[in-house]
Amino acid sequence: MAPPASNFGFSADPGSTGSVCFFPGTTPETAGLTFRWGQERAAVHAQGQSLMIDLPSTHLAGEAVEAWGLPPERQLHRVAGYTLLQGEGWTLGAATLPVTAADLEARTQQAYAAIFGLLQGQSLYRCWNWVPRINEVPAGSIECYRLFSRGRSEAFLAAFAEEAEARMPAASAVGVPGDQLVVVFLAGQWPCRYWENPEQTPAFHYPEQYGPRAPSFSRATSVQTPFGRRLFISGTASIRGSESLFLDDLERQAWITAQNLELVAHTAGFGREIVDPDGLRAFRCYLRSPEGTAAWGRRWPQIWPVRSVTQAEVCRAELLIEIEGVLAGV
Numbered sequence: 451m452a453p454p455a456s457n458f459g460f461s462a463d464p465g466s467t468g469s470v471c472f473f474p475g476t477t478p479e480t481a482g483l484t485f486r487w488g489q490e491r492a493a494v495h496a497q498g499q500s501l502m503i504d505l506p507s508t509h510l511a512g513e514a515v516e517a518w519g520l521p522p523e524r525q526l527h528r529v530a531g532y533t534l535l536q537g538e539g540w541t542l543g544a545a546t547l548p549v550t551a552a553d554l555e556a557r558t559q560q561a562y563a564a565i566f567g568l569l570q571g572q573s574l575y576r577c578w579n580w581v582p583r584i585n586e587v588p589a590g591s592i593e594c595y596r597l598f599s600r601g602r603s604e605a606f607l608a609a610f611a612e613e614a615e616a617r618m619p620a621a622s623a624v625g626v627p628g629d630q631l632v633v634v635f636l637a638g639q640w641p642c643r644y645w646e647n648p649e650q651t652p653a654f655h656y657p658e659q660y661g662p663r664a665p666s667f668s669r670a671t672s673v674q675t676p677f678g679r680r681l682f683i684s685g686t687a688s689i690r691g692s693e694s695l696f697l698d699d700l701e702r703q704a705w706i707t708a709q710n711l712e713l714v715a716h717t718a719g720f721g722r723e724i725v726d727p728d729g730l731r732a733f734r735c736y737l738r739s740p741e742g743t744a745a746w747g748r749r750w751p752q753i754w755p756v757r758s759v760t761q762a763e764v765c766r767a768e769l770l771i772e773i774e775g776v777l778a779g780v
């Protein structure tokens with residue numbers, strides 16, 4: 451079920467802008483950023499000039515180790531609880547924070563305040579969040595995802611006030627076993643634009659039924675890098691307007707998700723194809739339940755290879771699948 455290397459391997463030519471790698475210059479051996487699924491516990495490791503993000507999420511299919519490229523010139527720093535890799539014009543950061551239901555909101559707020567404190571004029575391009583017990587509702591409280599959303603929202607408001615909505619990057623927030631909140635971000639000084647899906651309510655305008663504070667993210671971020679355009683598409687799911695569609699039907703949720711990905715890619719000027727003959731786009735899929743993998747494995751890889759499939763609670767309890775992507779410009 452592993453996708454063909456021609457689609458999702460990194461370009462043999464390190465200077466190629468046709469590579470799906472985040473930035474050029476990558477082989478798995480020289481990767482700047484590595485996501486490792488199925489690890490014992492959440493951890494951020496710095497090794498040489500690379501970051502490794504270990505996640506205790508069950509790996510279901512595709513690459514168990516995802517190697518992402520970064521520009522070769524980079525330095526390692528530790529600032530405000532984050533391990534940072536920085537190069538000319540860009541910053542990648544990662545942190546793990548122990549959280550309980552009681553302090554998740556405050557810890558999230560602190561984690562984002564720390565990011566804003568170290569950006570130094572750079573824009574956020576992409577945030578990844580792994581949230582323990584994401585769909586649990588602690589006694590006398592609200593769902594952990596909603597606590598997380600409120601903490602993040604408070605931090606955006608504190609940092610940007612009325613400009614907050616114009617600063618919200620592509621993001622994802624999914625569950626993770628254990629008690630570590632994992633936050634990874636990419637920021638930079640290269641020009642970027644945030645995009646919405648014309649068929650979806652902006653998440654930051656979701657009505658209150660989905661939580662007291664709407665989620666702080668946009669549907670995609672396009673970035674004009676010196677190596678070509680990149681589009682980071684947020685975790686995308688079976689949502690139209692603000693409503694979840696096709697509850698309990700993975701297959702139909704997957705189609706709506708794919709349509710949303712196409713709409714966002716097209717809107718941002720990256721073409722509407724999500725099937726990728728040229729190695730220009732890579733997708734990561736989260737499935738709520740491992741039972742879904744069998745159905746997925748039989749049919750979807752033939753029409754749409756994804757780079758990896760990992761088990762994770764998607765932030766809305768009724769959603770069974772979420773897919774995110776990185777696209778290189780054509």
Ligand code: 3EB
Nearest residue numbers: 621622623665667684685765
């Ligand atoms: C949605 O569209 C599905 O809270 O950062 C997707 C991507 C979702 C990011 C986040 C939530 C987040 O609302 C959930």
